[in-house]
Amino acid sequence: MDFYIKKIVIHQFSPDDTELVLADHLLQITPKIDEYFRKKLTKVFSDEAKRGQFDADNIFMSKLTDDFLESSVHVSQLWKEEFIISENQKTNDLVFIGFEKDGIEHFAFLRLSLRESLIHSGDSESPLKTTQNSLPSAAQTPDEALVVNLQTKQYYLIEKRIKHNGAFSNYFSENVLSVQPEQSVKKSIKLVEQAAQKVADQFNRDDFAFQSKLKSAMFTNLEEDQELSPEKLADQLFDDNLTARLSFVDQLKEAIPAPVKVSDIDHSRQIKKLESQKLSLSNGIELIVPNRVYEDVESVEFIQNDNGTYSILIKNIEDIQNK
Incomplete structure (x- = not known):
């Protein structure tokens, strides 16, 4: 997928005082930063995404204005009001991205839970230090994400339920966005x-x-x-x-x-999961048969014997290799 990232701003939520650390300027986009967040956006357009379309009078959509930085602050505050009840809180980066996809303007919100990790510092006496602010790898799906097509109002949503008072809820779609994806x-x-x-x-x-x-x-x-x-x-x-x-x-x-x-x-x-039939036989043999071969009677035939057992006839094999 081809994304043209135009602007990024990152705010942060800290569980220590449940406050937002709000940025007052956009992030400078370097090639590495561009590559990282393009990979993150790709993960939102996946089979894990819930989809839908915002109504014209949706309250959340009213928070998205032409002022990108101001919009990011409003959404962060709206998100915090709902997330703050969660029983399992971590430090989170709240990443907002303005980008084009196929020439159409999109707005994205990514929640990235920061990780604890070891880093090698320049200190010769104690070269290994612990940091609490490591971003997850680019290959990981964001902890939560929302991408909105600003032209059609269609959205893509990755969400996690939060636990509060012993119960779990889809707080993001239900309370932050007020939608049923x-x-x-x-x-x-x-x-x-x-x-x-x-x-x-x-x-x-x-x-x-x-x-x-x-x-x-x-x-x-x-x-x-x-x-x-x-x-x-x-x-x-x-x-x-x-x-x-x-x-x-x-x-x-x-x-x-x-x-x-x-x-x-x-x-x-x-x-990939559906393109082949994976058969496990009672005698320990396992077969992986592509669908096009499985459905061709000139290639594979399943025979039910009189005693209730099965025989599998594999036909017209030109070559066999041991892998």
Whole structure:
């Protein structure tokens, strides 16, 4: 993904006195800083992100004005008012980024929990010192993040629940943003798998053939159609049973009321997990078979024997290598 970072400001929250240390100027963007935060932004456009669109009268959006520094202060204060009740507080950098993606202005808020680490100082007598202010690696997903397309008001959200009085809550979406985001693609896939498993159990379909069919169907939905549709999956998985199809869609109608689009995020991790069938056999043999091979009867054939056991026939192999 191509980002053009235009401005950054970093405020800090300290758990010692639960106060904000507010910056009064923008950060100078060096090549290293640019690279670090571009990698962080990439992590927000992922299968872990919840998505949605702000309403025109959303209070949070009213905090975002043409004054970038002032907007960052308002959002930091709004965030602190809700986060302060958390039972597990650490020092956090509150990073605000103004950037362009595909020529469109975006606003980002990243919460980065600082780490304790050892550093090598120039002191010859005590060269190793502990610092409490190490940023997480660029490859790590931010602890929490919000990216807003300022043109369409669409948002991408990474959030963590906080614990207060023994209960957990999605304080960020519920209290800071006042929104109800869609499920993330990662969570949607998990819900689909659970619903399919439950329906398969009810109709005595739960065997390795059904699990393979489920994996292949989800792969096709994501790779070719660029979406995850409960209705389409129901037709593919339970094509000969209307009751099973209706039951599957009904179980998902609240969590996934509409097809989940994936064209605007990096969903390669999910594609990687679904692109092959991984079979573990009772005799200890394990097979990894790409979907295109698995579904080709000229390459692989599964035979159910009269005694209830299975045989697997692998055909037309030109070469075998020992790895």
